[in-house]
Amino acid sequence: GLAPQIATRSFKQAAESGYPETFTAAALLFYPRWLLGQLGVIAAALLVVGLVGAVRRRQGWLLASLLVPFALFELIQNKNLRYTLPLLPPAAVLAGLGFAALPRRGRAVAATALVLAAALQLGATTFAVPRSFTLPLPLLGTPLAAESPPMRTDWRHREILALLARDRGGAAATVSVVPNHNFFSVSNFRYYGLRDGLPLQFTRAWDEHPLGVDYMILKTGDVGPTWTADKPRRIGERLAGDPDFARAFPVIGEFALPDGSTATVRARRLQGGPAAPPADVARAVEAAFRARLDEVAREVEGLEIRIGHDAAILEGRIGRLEIRAASALVGEFKRRDAALLRVRDVRLALEDLVVNPWTARGGGRLDLLGARRVALEQATIGAGDLRAFLHGLKGFRRASVALEPGGVAFTFAQPGPDVAVRIRVTRGDGSRPQLVAERVRLGGVPVPGLLVDWVVRSYDPSPRLARLPIPIAVGRVEIAPDAVRIRPAP
Secondary structure, three states, X not given: OHHHHHHHHHHHHHHHHOOOOOOOHHHHOHHHHHHHHHHOHHHHHHHHHHHHHHHHOOOHXXXXXXXXXXXXXXXXXXXXXXXXXXXXXHHHHHHHHHHHHOOHHHHHHHHHHHHHHHHHHHHHHHHOOOOOOOOOOOOXXXXXXXXXXXXXXXXXXXXXXXHHHHHHOOOOEEEEEOOOEOOEOHHHHHHHHHHOOOOEEEEOOOOOOOOOOOEEEEEOOOOOOOOOOHHHHHHXXXXXXXXXXXXXXXXXXXXXXXXXXXXXXXXXXXXXXXXXXXXXXXXXXXXXXHHHHHHOEEEXXXXXXXXXXXXXXXXXXXXXXXXXXXXXXXXXXOOOOOOOEEEEEEEEEEEEEEEOHHHHHHHXXXXXXXXXXXXXXXXXXXXXXXXXXXXXXXXXXXXXXXXXXXXXXXEEOOOOOOEEEEEEEEOOOOOOOEEEEEEEEEOOEEOOHHHHHXXXXXXXXXXXXXXXXXXXXXXXXXXXXXXXXXXXXX
C-alpha cells in the first residue's frame, strides 16, 4: 500500500543512502532548487505568477493538485527528481495561467524567452552545448540543466551479452549482475537485453545462495555506492576464497572496462563432479541439510530426510529431497524477534533440486543453486499456534484472528477505520495457493468488489511468494475452527 511505501522510502532507504533529515534546509530546499532545471527558468517564473493568480481567483482544487502532493514529497526523506515528475503537468497548467495573465506585449516577450530558454536547456542537457551554469541567487546552488551528453566510452555491454547468447545457445537464462555501478549495473543490462530481444532475465546481486542463477557478471574496483557495495564485495571475496564454490561457476570471459577495472562473466558448470560414489555425496548433502536446519527449524521431533538420487547427484542434481517431521518450530531464527510457527505432521519436498556437489562433499556446506519447486505437501497448524505466529508479524500485531469452516476471519485495528475481512484459500493455478478476500468491511461499511484488492493487498503475501526465485507449491488447504490442515494434492 501507499503508507508502507512512503514509510520505507522516507526512513529505511533514505538512511541507507545517507540523505539528510527531512526537516533540514538541505532536504526542504532540494526540490525547490531543482525546479528551474526540471520545469525551465521562464516556465518557473510563470508558475509563480500563476500561483498568485490562482490564489486571487480562489482556485483551490488547482492549487491543491500541485501543492498537496508536493508537500508529501517534501516529507519523504529519500529525494529523487523522478518522484516529482507527475507534478510537472499541474505546474505547467499554472504556468499557463501565469502566461495568460500577462499583458499582450508581455506574452510575446515571455513566449520568445520561453522558446529560447527551452532550446538552451535542451542543448545543455543532451549535448552540453552550451555548458550549463548556476544562477548566483540566494538559496540556489543547482545547475539550470543536468548535463548528460552522449558517452563515448564503451562499457562492453554488447560484447558481454553476445558472449551470454552464444554460451546459452538462444535458451532462456537468469543472469545476476553483481555490481551496482552507475554504468555497469542490472539496469544497464536489462535495457540492452530488452532492446536486443534476448531471452535473458537480469537480477541484482544474490543473497546467501545463488538460487536459479545461470550466469554472474562481476566487476573489480568501484562496484557502486557505499550503501550497496557490501554485497558485491562479499560475493567477490567468497569466489576468491572458496575454490569449491568458485568451481561451480568458472570464468568464461573477462573484459577491460573504461575505469581501469575488469568485468568477469561466470557460468554455472556442474559437469564432472567430485570423485566419489553417489551414495557418499548423498550422505554429505543430507548432513549439510541437517547442519543448516536450525537456521529455520528448532525443537524438531521425528526428523527424516530422504534423498531420491542416482548418478546425477555427482553433478548436484537430485530428483526429490523430502523432509518429514512430527513437530517443529519454524521461523527465521537469524532475525531478531522473528515470528515463530509451530507445525505438526510436516512433509516438505524439494523437486529437481540442484546443489553444489563440491562444497557438500568437500566442506560439508550446503549451497542451494536451484529447484523446480518447493512443495509443502502436508502440515497441521493449530488455531492457537497460528494466532501466536500472526501476532508476531508486524502487520498483524493488532489483528484478531478466528478460524471458521473454510476460511479465516481477520479484523485489523489501525489508525482510522478498522478493516474486517474473511479469507479463503483456493488452489488457483494448481500449485501456488491463491487468497480470496470476502466480506471486506472498512469501518463497518462493506467495500465494493472493485476496491477489495486495494484494501487487502498490504496484507496479502501472494505477490511476494510469486517473486521468489523458486516456485512454491502447497497441497490442498482445509480450514476448520481448530486447525489449518494441508493435505497432499489429489
